[in-house]
Amino acid sequence: xxxxxxxxxxxxxxxxxxxxxxxxxxxxxxxxxxxxxxxxxxxxxxxxxxxxxxxxxxxxxxxxxxxxxxxxxxxxxxxxxxxxxxxxxxxxxxxxxxxxxxxxxxxxxxxxxxxxxxxxxxxxxxxxxxxxxxxxxxxxxxxxxxxxxxxxxxxxxxxxxxxxxxxxxxxxxxxxxxxxxxxxxxxxxxxxxxxxxxxxxxxxxxxxxxxxxxxxxxxxxxxxxxxxx
Amino acid sequence: xxxxxxxxxxxxxxxxxxxxxxxxxxxxxxxxxxxxxxxxxxxxxxxxxxxxxxxxxxxxxxxxxxxxxxxxxxxxxxxxxxxxxxxxxxxxxxxxxxxxxxxxxxxxxxxxxxxxxxxxxxxxxxxxxxxxxxxxxxxxxxxxxxxxxxxxxxxxxxxxxxxxxxxxxxxxxxxxxxxxxxxxxxxxxxxxxxxxxxxxxxxxxxxxxxxxxxxxxxxxxxxxxxxxxxxxxxxxxxxxxxxxxxxxxxxxxxxxxx
Numbered sequence: 001x002x003x004x005x006x007x008x009x010x011x012x013x014x015x016x017x018x019x020x021x022x023x024x025x026x027x028x029x030x031x032x033x034x035x036x037x038x039x040x041x042x043x044x045x046x047x048x049x050x051x052x053x054x055x056x057x058x059x060x061x062x063x064x065x066x067x068x069x070x071x072x073x074x075x076x077x078x079x080x081x082x083x084x085x086x087x088x089x090x091x092x093x094x095x096x097x098x099x100x101x102x103x104x105x106x107x108x109x110x111x112x113x114x115x116x117x118x119x120x121x122x123x124x125x126x127x128x129x130x131x132x133x134x135x136x137x138x139x140x141x142x143x144x145x146x147x148x149x150x151x152x153x154x155x156x157x158x159x160x161x162x163x164x165x166x167x168x169x170x171x172x173x174x175x176x177x178x179x180x181x182x183x184x185x186x187x188x189x190x191x192x193x194x195x196x197x198x199x200x201x202x203x204x205x206x207x208x209x210x211x212x213x214x215x216x217x218x219x220x221x222x223x224x225x226x227x228x229x
Numbered sequence: 230x231x232x233x234x235x236x237x238x239x240x241x242x243x244x245x246x247x248x249x250x251x252x253x254x255x256x257x258x259x260x261x262x263x264x265x266x267x268x269x270x271x272x273x274x275x276x277x278x279x280x281x282x283x284x285x286x287x288x289x290x291x292x293x294x295x296x297x298x299x300x301x302x303x304x305x306x307x308x309x310x311x312x313x314x315x316x317x318x319x320x321x322x323x324x325x326x327x328x329x330x331x332x333x334x335x336x337x338x339x340x341x342x343x344x345x346x347x348x349x350x351x352x353x354x355x356x357x358x359x360x361x362x363x364x365x366x367x368x369x370x371x372x373x374x375x376x377x378x379x380x381x382x383x384x385x386x387x388x389x390x391x392x393x394x395x396x397x398x399x400x401x402x403x404x405x406x407x408x409x410x411x412x413x414x415x416x417x418x419x420x421x422x423x424x425x426x427x428x429x430x431x432x433x434x435x436x437x438x439x440x441x442x443x444x445x446x447x448x449x450x451x452x453x454x455x456x457x458x459x460x461x462x463x464x465x466x467x468x469x470x471x472x473x474x475x476x477x478x479x480x481x482x483x484x485x486x487x
Contacts, residue, residue: 014475058471081450081464
């Protein structure tokens with residue numbers, strides 16, 4: 001489903017005198033359908049950077065990110081902006097560490113919108129969004145409100161619902177259970193298992209070792225890079 | 230250029246005296262897509278918008294527009310009447326100063342209906358009904374249809390300009406700082422409205438703004454301009470989350486987190 005070859009990423013900070021920070025070099029990673037790979041490594045090793053590269057949010061400096069999309073293999077690292085949008089719509093789901101949404105839009109509408117982008121009609125999207133949010137313990141009373149005033153855990157569950165509702169064949173999860181209590185975290189573990197059973201390929205970052213052990217088939221250690229000269 | 234673009238520009242250059250306002254700019258826009266052009270004042274973004282809309286003629290380069298029948302037309306080779314017809318029907322232009330775009334001595338309904346009449350509508354009752362419907366679409370009480378815009382607030386004027394622009398169902402809308410100069414709460418309501426209408430109507434938009442938060446909210450793609458050149462372009466979230474050019478990094482780092 002997903003194959004990363006020789007991926008590299010660095011940042012040049014022009015406002016800090018052009019200092020160059022190397023984060024990823026020569027990363028190779030393959031994730032099969034139905035498999036969950038956990039990214040590990042110390043804080044700052046580049047786990048989130050790698051995940052953002054896999055979503056096309058950060059641009060790769062070198063290497064290829066091959067994604068099975070619409071019956072063909074596409075290199076996300078070389079794709080045009082319009083191709084990236086299409087790949088995200090159909091193939092790549094992403095749950096970021098923190099919810100970032102258009103302000104003033106109710107939680108239910110945010111999740112329904114994500115479903116509609118994958119081609120679901122409005123009525124079914126609204127029904128499924130309400131059901132998924134309810135499953136994640138966001139009651140109808142909260143679904144009608146924009147998530148700006150929600151607690152961290154509630155925002156993260158809205159974020160999870162938005163990521164899972166599209167049924168994308170590849171899912172990228174950045175700390176999906178970090179701000180959740182045990183009961184809600186267990187619910188997320190169950191959702192990941194169901195997604196894997198459907199053949200979804202998953203890459204996750206998960207510091208909670210119990211959750212990681214429960215969902216990941218294997219770990220991929222992101223190597224910390226030497227500071228570039 | 231790709232064979233399904235709505236608007237394509239190649240190698241646009243334009244100087245005002247010794248000032249290079251545009252320097253080798255390429256643009257592609259597809260149907261239903263929102264493209265933001267950002268940069269500070271003097272970067273050439275409004276000049277680019279005016280060239281793309283056929284309001285200014287470049288020294289060099291071409292702008293091609295694909296009409297609903299699929300024919301490609303070189304904008305600056307078109308006759309003036311043909312270009313005016315395009316602006317009346319297929320296109321819309323929303324400018325920052327609604328007072329300059331609207332006729333302040335004509336009623337709100339008249340301002341909306343005027344564009345329908347320019348396109349050939351003649352039935353008074355239908356024009357009035359359509360104008361009332363559009364006032365409602367932009368959240369203006371249809372009971373104000375006979376009021377003169379000069380008693381409207383800044384936010385209402387901008388919403389009226391949007392109604393007067395969209396009433397003919399254009400495919401392509403040019404927007405020049407549509408939320409500029411408004412209070413933040415008024416700006417938020419206007420942005421919600423633009424976002425909703427663009428989605429509902431499947432509009433293609435070229436949006437000029439100096440506010441990268443507005444670009445992030447509305448646009449799928451972004452072009453960053455500095456001194457008449459496009460210094461960086463791409464997917465909006467890529468360019469704003471992973472800016473590569475020094476000027477883009479400066480723009481992104483200059484935004485205050487509220």
